[in-house]
Amino acid sequence: MLNESGYTPVGNKLLELAIKAYDVKGEVFPIWCECLGLELVAMIISGRNLSLGQYDQSLLSLTDSRNISLKLDLPSATVKKMIRLIEDQRQQDKDEPGLASCPDHIINYLTKEDINYNNHYRSITLETFQKDEKLKEFFQIVSTNKDRKGKTFISSMEARTYPIYMLHWHPAKPQFEWSEVKYIRHTQEAILAGQYFADLFVNQARLSSHRFPSRKEEKAALIYNNHPTYTGDIAPMLQCYFW
Numbered sequence: 670m671l672n673e674s675g676y677t678p679v680g681n682k683l684l685e686l687a688i689k690a691y692d693v694k695g696e697v698f699p700i701w702c703e704c705l706g707l708e709l710v711a712m713i714i715s716g717r718n719l720s721l722g723q724y725d726q727s728l729l730s731l732t733d734s735r736n737i738s739l740k741l742d743l744p745s746a747t748v749k750k751m752i753r754l755i756e757d758q759r760q761q762d763k764d765e766p767g768l769a770s771c772p773d774h775i776i777n778y779l780t781k782e783d784i785n786y787n788n789h790y791r792s793i794t795l796e797t798f799q800k801d802e803k804l805k806e807f808f809q810i811v812s813t814n815k816d817r818k819g820k821t822f823i824s825s826m827e828a829r830t831y832p833i834y835m836l837h838w839h840p841a842k843p844q845f846e847w848s849e850v851k852y853i854r855h856t857q858e859a860i861l862a863g864q865y866f867a868d869l870f871v872n873q874a875r876l877s878s879h880r881f882p883s884r885k886e887e888k889a890a891l892i893y894n895n896h897p898t899y900t901g902d903i904a905p906m907l908q909c910y911f912w
Contacts, residue, residue: 671709672722680709681719684833691831699832699873704789707826707835711793715803728801729791733817738786738854739838741779741812741824775865779812784859785824785838787814788851792822792837808835832873840866848905 671677687698702710708723717725771779779785795813798804811825826835842851843859881887888894897908 671705671712672720672724676705677709677719677722680706681713684710684713687833688831696878697832697873697876698879699870699877700834701870702833702835703839704837707793707837708789708791710833710835711804711808711826714807715801723791728793728797730794730797730820730822731790732792732820732822733790734787734792734814734822734837735790736788736850736852737817738783738852739814739824740781740783741785742814742821743776743780743812744810771865775862778858778862782854782856782858784843784854784856784862785814785840786842786851786853787824787838789837792816792820794820794822798823814838834870836866845907846905847907848901851905 684700687700690696690698700710705723708729712719712723712725712728715728717728723729793804795810798808798810807828807830808826809829810823811827812823813821814824815821822837824837827833828835839846840863842853842863843855844863846853847855881890892910895910895912897910899907900909901907
């Protein structure tokens, strides 16, 4: 829970460092905010009380959006032209493709196939976004969705200036999550779409000049030093790391 765990102060610090790096040195420090990450960063940017966590009803409204795969609803038929305004602003300084660089075939997969897995019960509505000047100034809406009861919520956003990407759905789950109790689509289209977003973020990270001080410290931080445990019989996640 955001109001109890160490996830909140760590996420807050990473966001602070990313914005500072870009503002001071023009340094690319990409941030990927997925599901709870979207909720946290939206809370921070809008200046909400972090002690309330995701239970802050002034920002996050209840939605019937647990365990459901949906087609993305884009803002208009000319969505690529519209959301590329974000990319154009950013490319005045450096060549950084954003969510707007999504090719036509990937957009078709995302909008015509119910492959975008959602598993949250609180969301940012359009009404909340439009009333929050800080959110509007910082983010551009990329996609929306409707929950089972027809309530519209924001499913994707992108920062107007910084390489910060916000998804309330899970593009990687079709590739890696094979739970029998979750409605996750594992079609070829879902796999290709998920891989596109992985490549997008990795390519953004390649633009960063951040490095470990030494090869020794880099090796010590590698995930390969740890071993995942199969947890499919006791938890929704098929693999978990324990420290």
